[in-house]
Amino acid sequence: MVDREDADATDQSLAQVARIDDYITLFCDDGPGFVCARVTSNSHARWTVARQADRDIQSSNLSNIQAATFQVFGPTKYKSTKKLGKLQKKLSNKTPEQYTTAEHEDLTRDKKSVRIEEDENHQERERQSGKPIVYGQVVQLQHAFSKRFLTVSTTTTSELEASNMQLDLAAMPSRKSQFRVLPRYKVRSVGDAVRVGDEIQLESVKTEGQFLHCSGTSFGAQHVDYRSRELNLSATQSALKLLMHFSPYAKVKVEEMLRGGSVIRLFHRELEAYLTAEGSSYKDEPVQDVHLRVRPQVQERPRSLEPSSSGITYWQVELDENPTSGAPISWGQRVRLKHMGTQKYLSLISTDENSHELALTNCETKTEQLEAAFRLHPVIQEDGTVKLGSYCRIDHPRSKQWLHALSDQEKGHIFERQAAQTDVGGDALSLSGLQWDKATLRRIHVSTTMNYNDAFTLQEVEPDFINSFNFVAGMLPVLERFLDNLQQGRQLNAKVSDKFKQALKQLSAFQIVNGEPCKDHQKLLRNLMVVDILIDILKCHGQSFVRQASGKDHLADVCAEVYNCLETYLQGDSRKNELYTARFI
Secondary structure (H helix, E strand, C coil), X not given: CCCCCCCCCCCCCHHHXXXXXXXXXXXXXXXXXXXECCCCCCCCCCCEEEECCCCCHXXXXXXXXXXXXXXXXXXXXXXXXXXXXXXXXXCCCCCHHHCCHHHHHHHHHHHHHHHHHHHHHHHHHHHHCCCECECCCEEEEEECCCCCEEEEEEEEECCCCCCCEEEEEECCCCHHHCEEEEECCCCCCCCCECECCCEEEEEECCCCCCEEEEEEEECCCCCCCCCCEEEEEECCCCCEEEEEEECCCCCCCHHHECECCCEEEEEECCCCEEEEEXXXXXXXXXXXXXXXXXXXCCCCCHHHHCCCCCHHHCEEEEECCCCCCCCECECCCEEEEEECCCCEEEEEEECCCCCEEEEEECCCCHHHHXXXXXXXXXXXXXXXXCECCXXXXXXXXXXXXXXXXXXXXXXXXXXXXXXXXXXXXXXXXXXXXXXXXCCCEECEEEXXXXXXXXXXXXXXXXXXXXXXXXXXXXXXXXXXXXXXXXXXXXXXXXXXXXXXXXXXXXXXXXXXXCCEECHHHHHHHHHCCHHHHHHHHHHHCCCCCCCXXXXXXXXXXXXXXXXXXXXXXXXXXXXXXXXXXXXXC
């Protein structure tokens, strides 16, 4: 690994040269928009150019910058892994007891080869890490959101342009995931360093003479990526502007710093409560607006001593002046706090001339952007960048007020949970009003004075939790589009239903870890209202607005898979899961 203090002798500073292991984004003027993939369903995931109104990279409408972020790697060895995969697929219909002696020997030998290959790849990655990327070099791009690689399909054509090939998301790297970096203009040539802001072209190593290309048309209303353009492989090049999200090779240890794109929890130390909201992109408005959820730390309950794994407590930090940047954040710098579930921003809005209240907004207009800007201030005086795990107080510069948790002595300190909306409330026997969550909720407000006890801990959300959250969040567009197509009377055929059933099976498998139901994974289906969407799909069966291709009841097959997914969700001993589902009875 290169020294963090190392600088190019003849080039410019580290920040201006793209390096192996950097996190980058690619902006395509043909969209215009960022190259991204926001769907995690294997049967629906596509690389797209998320169109936006103009070419201003700071006006991106991405729901999560991770969906457009790539980590750059050098090429790796993969043949042993590929060989083992083929053998395991061949043996998938047998139990280990049924293997022949030769099969056992082949399996043992291939696993040993894979371990050696992984060690060699790790050593090579450490050797290459931090080296400048030069034109003509071969790289691989790993998607930060899904942890998969941008890969060329050699068997499937583009959905929008039949003369081009489709691009896939692959769990493992291969020759199909290797691309050669080439300059768009002759001002750069092979061997020159690639710099941030350069317009580049990416040529497939597997199929030379084929480049990443933005389609000329957009996906239609039935598609998951409605209005986005497709990124495919073509003989026609599209220029991609390389932008830095963040580099691990700055002079500060960025892994310890709060930066743009970081996902955190805000834990109020005095009340032992998390800043939360409830809802998802499925609903226009939050189910429960911003509040504090008390989670006391009790020695007799070891799990309570650990940080919350609930997705409703996750907030993504954005730099106010550049929401797509991943730069470290300084104390006193203006930031936005985006609730990961609802995809809305914490804001302080005016209710009348002299009063304000905290709420979640879309942060689209100039006024909303001012209302969503906050600043972090250290409890213990510190200079420079904000470290994860620090204690902070939060102020709102526009109103000159501070976030304040109402104490027991202050009127209205209890947050009242809003009534559930399950569409069965009119039935006298309905369980829609069932109380499924008994947590104590407190109001969060603002004060004109800074209170000493209003200190929040900036807790980093662990990468495994983020990956799990992203998986379920990446399923939401698939579920929402399928339901919308049903409700809009768009025809359901065998191809659409089969792809959707595959997504449901993938969602069911996600809830089982090592053969056992995983509460942390099941909880995310509740946090992001996946359960609500599945119930709404079941309600569509038999409705007059549903149109199906003649000859078969495709929706009945889909509903059977929906029931399987819900059954998996209810496995285990989670009383909350059971009560949450009972509300729809």
